[in-house]
Amino acid sequence: MWNLANPTVFVDLTRRTLPWLAASTAMLFVAGLYLSFMAPPDYQQGETAKIMYLHVPAAWMSTFVYGVMALASLGTLAWRHPLADAAQKAAAPLGAGFTFICLATGSLWGKPMWGTYWVWDARLTSVLVLFILYLGLIALWRAIDDPGRAARATAILTLVGCVNLPIIKFSVDWWNTLHQPASVFRLGGPTIAPSLLWPLIVMSLAFTFLFLTLHLMAIRNEILRRRIARVTMLAAAEGDRLAPALATRGA
Numbered sequence: 001m002w003n004l005a006n007p008t009v010f011v012d013l014t015r016r017t018l019p020w021l022a023a024s025t026a027m028l029f030v031a032g033l034y035l036s037f038m039a040p041p042d043y044q045q046g047e048t049a050k051i052m053y054l055h056v057p058a059a060w061m062s063t064f065v066y067g068v069m070a071l072a073s074l075g076t077l078a079w080r081h082p083l084a085d086a087a088q089k090a091a092a093p094l095g096a097g098f099t100f101i102c103l104a105t106g107s108l109w110g111k112p113m114w115g116t117y118w119v120w121d122a123r124l125t126s127v128l129v130l131f132i133l134y135l136g137l138i139a140l141w142r143a144i145d146d147p148g149r150a151a152r153a154t155a156i157l158t159l160v161g162c163v164n165l166p167i168i169k170f171s172v173d174w175w176n177t178l179h180q181p182a183s184v185f186r187l188g189g190p191t192i193a194p195s196l197l198w199p200l201i202v203m204s205l206a207f208t209f210l211f212l213t214l215h216l217m218a219i220r221n222e223i224l225r226r227r228i229a230r231v232t233m234l235a236a237a238e239g240d241r242l243a244p245a246l247a248t249r250g251a
Contacts, residue, residue, distance in 0.1 A: 007223045010220070011223055017216065018213065018217060021209060024209050025206060028205050028209055029206045032053070032205070033203075035203075036053040036199045039196055048112050054105045057203050057206070058102040059102040060207070061208065062099040065095035065098060066165060069091045070159060072084045072091065076088065076151050076152065077152065083219065085147070088158065089154070091218075092138050093134075093218075094215060095134050096135060098207070103124075103131060106127075121177045122172070126167045126171050127168055130168065133157075140154050
């Protein structure tokens with residue numbers, strides 16, 4: 001794993017693995033969407049329940065990506081891993097995107113089920129807080145010019161925001177909410193029929209592979225961006241050093 005701390009090794013790894021990840025992502029989405037359209041309607045919610053094949057994977061990924069960012073933050077603060085801050089910075093927009101999909105599809109699902117697009121339910125509110133956290137982290141990265149200070153500041157804020165993850169997970173158990181309780185990851189086993197569960201699993205894998213593909217691409221682009229910035233700074237410094245000599249020669 002520590003070999004991957006070398007940016008050159010990491011870029012070479014992404015060059016070899018990204019085509020396979022992208023192809024796997026496309027195949028999983030084709031299979032998942034096909035299974036989703038072919039799945040029978042829910043006996044209570046009808047065809048409306050098929051929104052869950054986008055909503056639930058996006059909800060899972062919204063918290064999973066934040067967990068990845070928390071691990072990257074530990075890598076930045078505790079182990080000084082050279083690529084940890086790049087991984088955290090690259091993951092934040094992806095996490096915000098998944099969380100937005102979760103909120104948007106949840107609102108579309110809530111309208112026919114609850115009669116409204118939004119309620120200040122514990123689960124919905126805590127996910128909205130997560131979305132705001134993502135936006136705040138992205139803004140903090142852009143607000144601080146020094147990359148080292150930006151990495152440390154966002155790492156600390158990310159770890160503080162981890163307190164919201166158990167609230168999201170257990171909010172339906174701790175409070176009386178409109179949102180349904182867990183029906184897949186529960187001690188007694190899933191309560192969803194296999195004909196509805198398998199499309200959900202495949203779509204969840206598709207979303208996971210999509211994140212892995214986009215995350216690796218974003219980290220690679222961040223490494224290349226930093227290389228270009230470093231070369232530009234060195235060229236500017238060299239130009240400043242040679243400027244007096246060139247001016248003297250011209251005179």
